[in-house]
Amino acid sequence: MNTVVTSKEIILEASKKLIREEGLNSINIRSVASACGVSVGSIYNYFDSKSELVAATVESIWSEIFHNSGRPFVCCSFVEYIEWLFENLKKGYQKYPGFFALHSMNFSQEEKPRGQQLMQNSWQAILQNMLLVLQKDVLVKPDAFDISFSPEKFVDFIFSHLIAALVRGDFDSSTLVEMIRRSIYLS
Known part of the structure; x- marks a missing residue:
């Protein structure tokens, strides 16, 4: 040994x-x-400690799923990016069965804030990338957003649907993609 x-x-x-x-x-x-x-x-x-090991492993998995894909996120439309996110979530779901549902529960009561912070950090990076891609997408209607319906609110809305799909294990992005196209894209 x-x-x-x-x-x-x-x-x-x-x-x-x-x-x-x-x-x-x-x-x-x-x-x-x-x-x-x-x-x-x-x-x-x-x-x-075990919790530090688990936290580092959780962080490594989130990073693997979303940051080490080899595909730069600024090269695509918002719809393509959403499809890419769904595909990466599906691959992560298959590669690490039960990970998404269990990782936040694997911390003891006093360590839960650390696990939640890791998840929030990963999700914040995804939200920032989504917003950046949306802002660079030339197909978005110039009047798609206003004060009451901002790009940030739209990204939050799309992200909540992404998380709901993850919880359900439903990685078919077609309905969400169609909704995005009808909402913000030029005809």
């Missing part, structure tokens, strides 16, 4: 593999140490 892990990334990859194979509840210091072939103390060199 190795006594030292060569990097934090190796630990996170082993943690993500455990989630794929056994679910989020399988993550703990001992199981990850075993998966890495190292001593428990080696994991503690990188993470002070």
